[in-house]
Amino acid sequence: MPEESVKPEELRRVIQDQLRLSRRLKEKLAAAEARAHAPVAVVGTAMRLPGGVDHPRAYRDFLYSDDPDFRALSTIPADRPSLRAVHHPEPGTAGRSYVDRAGFLDDIASFDAAFFGISQREAETMDPQQRLLLEVSWEALERAGIAARRQDRLPVGVFIGAMASEYGRRFVTDGDYSRIDPYHSTGSGHCFLAGRVSYALGLSGPALSVDTACSSSLVAIHQAVRSLRSGECGYALAGGANLILGSELMVALCQGEALSPGGRSRTFLADADGYGRGEGVGVIALMRLDEAVAQGREVHAVIRGTAVNHDGASSGFTVPSGPAQQEVVRAALADARVEPSAVGYVEAHGTGTALGDPIEVGALDAVIGTGAEGRTEPVVLGSVKARIGHLEAAAGIAGVLKLVVLLGEESLPAAVQSGDGRLNSLIPWDQIALDVPRKAGAWRVPPGARVAGISSFGLSGTNAHAVLSGHVTAAAGGAAPEPGHPELLTLSAKDPAALAELTERVRTALAGRDAAGVAALCHTMRAGRVHFGHRLAVVGTDAGELVAALAGVRRGTGAPAVDRVTLTASGPDEVLEGALDVLARRFPGLAAAARGSAAPAGRLGGLLAALGVRTSAGPAGERDAAPAAYLKAAGEILPLVTDDPEAAPRLLAAALAALYHGGADLRLDRLAAPGARFTDAPTYPFQRKRFWVDEPEPGRPADAPAVAEASAPAPRDTAEVCGYLAAELAAVLKADGLLPIDVPFCEVGGDSFTAMMLTKSVEQRYGVELPTLDCPVEMPVGDLLVHLGDQLSAAMGWEK
Secondary structure: OOOOOOOHHHHHHHHHHHHHHHHHHHHHHHHHHHHHOOOEEEEEEEEEEOOOEOOHHHHHHHHOOOOOOOOOOEEOOOOOHHHHHOEOOOOOOOOOEOOOEEEOOOOOOEEOOOOOOOOHHHHHHOOHHHHHHHHHHHHHHHHHOOOOOHHHOOOEEEEEEOOOOOHHHHHOEOOEOOOOOOHHHHHHOOHHHHHHHHHHHOOOOOEEEEOEOEOHHHHHHHHHHHHHHHOOOOEEEEEEEEOOOOHHHHHHHHHOOOEOOOOOOOOOEOOOOOEOEEOEEEEEEEEEHHHHHHOOOOOOEEEEEEEEEEOOOOOOOOOOOHHHHHHHHHHHHHHHOOOHHHOOEEEOOOOOOOOHHHHHHHHHHHHHOOOOOOOOOOEEEEOOHHHHOEOHHHHHHHHHHHHHHHOOOOEEOOOOOOOOOOEOOOOOHHHOOEEOOOOOEEOOOOHHHOEEEEEEEOOOOEEEEEEEEOOOOOOOOOOOOOOOOOEEEEEEEOOHHHHHHHHHHHHHHHOOOOHHHHHHHHHHHHHOOOOOOEEEEEEEOOHHHHHHHHHHOOOOOOOOOOOOEEEEEOOOHHHHHHHHHHHHHHOHHHHHHHOOOOOHHHHHHHHHHHOOOOOEEOOOOOOOOOOOEEEEEOOEEEEEEOOOHHHHHHHHHHHHHHHHHOOOOOOOHHHOOOOOOOOOOOOOOOOOEEOOOOOOOOOOOOOOOOOOOOOOOOOOOHHHHHHHHHHHHHHHHOOOOOOOOOOEHHHHOOOHHHHHHHHHHHHHHHOOOOOOOOOOOOOEHHHHHHHHHHHHHHHHOOOO
């Protein structure tokens, strides 16, 4: 039987279907490839570095200044007795360190424990690296305009590099473990560095602590970039921490002659004799570039590509491998889709060792120097290690933070200082396309075309390289605030002193700002900050008016005065319609709510709901000549619409200011003026106290922990029992006084460990066994004490 012939139109349809399928598959492959190489924006930075550097502008000033005295390096602080005890100036002395100088941080003991809801007991036990990372992570998010409300569980990943955790060793002396309590484990382990940040800030993305020795923080950034590209998180905090608190590593490095006797890394110099150690903490806030631009974030730099590898079988476990370094640089360039000849600057690992520097320079020249096709200008080399020391696990983040600064400047700083001698003669400088400048020089490419690399090599053999570029923010398409645009400026803090300090910082930041600058700062303070109980809010049309308003405003006490808000909108529809049109024009984020088919009064209610104002209908005609629309809250009339529709924006801002001051939970991101973007605004002023457990002096036993002896109250005296429990909880937390009873348990530093220790203390005092104190950490302190008192009464058989 003959085969049935295929009709031409059917064949044509099959071919067209296959072509469409092929196009879709190609589009999916192209999209997957684009995601795999998606550029990542640096949208916020924060740091604590030697030399008192604690702000991006301070870092910029430091990097571009001549520093013949190397002011960031200092002798061993007095509160590091073990480091002082092992020092001996003669290299080669067994069991001793010949180094007494490094890049130490100014103050690592002070911390705002109350801000993060951490008790004094726990704060004293925590590795200072954890404390510093909490503050620096918070600052990085604030500089990015990302409000990390704990209850929101933002999809932020945390990736932290670290290699040493030496603080916890002071709690054990000569086999005596009596000073160890439950917080010792969570206060000391590497894994808790990242986890602590995620827990305290309520972040739901991956939390990873990375230890690859000196490449740890750059590897952490590599992991953050991969996580953002894969969609594991929407934002990321990446960085590292390094403190020099114990003597063991210092002695070991000296015994291996890895350290410079003078305590300074002489990178690329002929007299390089080892690296100088340094301390530091740094964090960058990251997100995908396309999303950062869409959200109006300020992009400080762009991470184009990263790569990580290992030396493998080399000439020695701790000896760097030139071929492996070439491979990791090439891999990072491939990931970035950047030609080697495009790289204009490299922040080198540059430890300042006679062996390491020539190997690294040779590898770089082979890839991006003479080995780069089309190279017309030499690549500029530098290393911040020569100024602040080798920050070991935090070295990578210190270098990345430097690149972020340099990519936004018109010149590159000198790589060696005025008093430095000749360069390393083992490197053939006249035969390579790399340059180590002795004075500042201009970037020879425009900001958007600048490309820089950074290398970080771990003592364990793990190498990392990243490729960054500059970024030019596109113009907002003519969008700008109208003249006389009213801005709502909101400020808040957890206590009055912090609010007063923040107010002064903002007054200073406002000075001299034009309309766009004022709009950006106000938008950032409204939408890019978590709002706390102590508040103030002002309205103004320019910097001068806002500064003057801040000088005379009353501050909120934190007691929510707004418990019910009513909306009355009884004016003529045409009046309400006119006001809604003006609001939609002045505040583009409210346009969708202001316009639509619903009645004007309903749209006004929807607009308020979009700002977080929950209202109920209020009665009309409560007073003569009432506004066309108004709110009533805490007995106060707040006009919204009058006969003049152009007054509506300022009336709305003033009403929101009153509600904010009264404690209302508002969402003010839609109140941005046309063209307003997030900007670097003043960050939270932490109110620090000293939390520090001294090291036992060598040869002297540690003091035993003090045990508070409280007398048990009369068994049936309820008042005294309650007083005893309150005092005992304060003692467990090491609080300065009795705790407020209306504050949630978690906000005074309470957790499951606290509950366990409190229960055991009561059991020992009364000789009873109590049930596990299983209460929500959000329970007020007073309710928790009543609950424990009831358990005690039941166990003792007391009559209530």
